Amino acid sequence: MEKIRYSLLGIFEEVGKLSSFTGRFFGAAFSRPFEWKELIRQCYEIGYKSLFLVLATGFIMGLVLTLQLRPTMIDFGASAYMPDMVSIAFVREIGPVVTALICAGKIGSGIGAELGSMKVTEQIDAMEVSGTNPFKFLVVTRVWACIIMIPLLVIAADAVGMLGSYFIESTRGEVTLALYFNRAFHAMAVGDLVPATIKTFFFGLVIGIVGCYKGYFSSKGTAGVGSAANSAVVISSLLLFLVDFIAVLAADIFYAI
Structure with a gap:
């Protein structure tokens, strides 16, 4: 019982x-x-250097999703609605959540390790002594870069994911690129685009804040740097699911009203 109490106190303190x-x-x-x-510079580091991984993952997700769903859609005689379903699924959930998790693993851990290393080698203390505000230079810039770049990476993943779905559809049936994307965009409404876009900014905020927090207050030693990088990924991933749940719930309540 005492261990549970101390664990809860630690969680609340964190x-x-x-x-x-x-x-x-x-x-x-x-x-x-x-x-x-x-x-x-941070937008380049966070956005451009993560672009290939995000695009490759989005394209493969589009391939896999279409390959898995196409036989079932054919059984129900609804294969013509494949572009509609894939586009809505990618824009609403798959694109934002999968991209955010990838960025939490790559970007969040990178920020945590980088700032943790600077903390251990006392570079942050040196910046304070030299008159530079380390919080604005290190933390604010990285969080803003995450807020700006994560939505752009999500949009890129959505587009490439639908392109991967079209690739499967074009090889299995007679579907042109214009027809596929015409159906895909026709199926989407403002209610699909706006909430999905807004929550990606919060995803970027979560990834940037958690990564910077764990690195900025990293404990001394190389073990502290590794712990900062690891905990940044774990905590940000859990918070991403929580933010996603809150965003979906808020959107449902808003449109119900």
């Missing part, structure tokens, strides 16, 4: 520290000076 760190980010995110050069 939540409090993460909430305080998030509040500190919002306090510094809109104040001068703005580190534009570092922000652009």
Whole structure:
């Protein structure tokens, strides 16, 4: 019983520290000076260097989803609705969630390890001594880069995923590219696009905040760096599912009203 009590206290303490760190980010995110050069560099590091992995995963997901669903759709005589179903599935859930999880593993762990290494080698302390604000330079730029780039990566994954689905459809049936994407876009409504797009910004916020938090307060030693990278992935992945659930629930309540 005592162990459970201490575990719960540890969880609440961690939540409090993460909430305080998030509040500190919002306090510094809109104040001068703005580190534009570092922000652009981080957008390149986070966005461009993750693009190939996201595109490859999205394309394979489109292939697999179509291969798995096509026999069932044929059995029900609904194979013509494959573009409709794949597009809605990708835009609503598969694209945002899978891309965010990939980014949590690649970007979140990378940020945690990088900042953790800087913490261990006392580079962050050196920045404070030299008069540079390490929080704005290291944390704010990385979180903003995640908020900006994650939605763009999700859009790219959605497009390539539908392209992968078209590839299977074109080899198994007589479907042109124009016909496939015409049906795919015709099936989507504003209610599919808006909530799915909005939640990707929160996905980016979660990945950036958690990665920076775990790295910024990493414990001393190489073991602390590894622990920061690992816990950044685990915590951000769990929070992504929580944010996704809240976003879907909020969208259902909003459209019900």
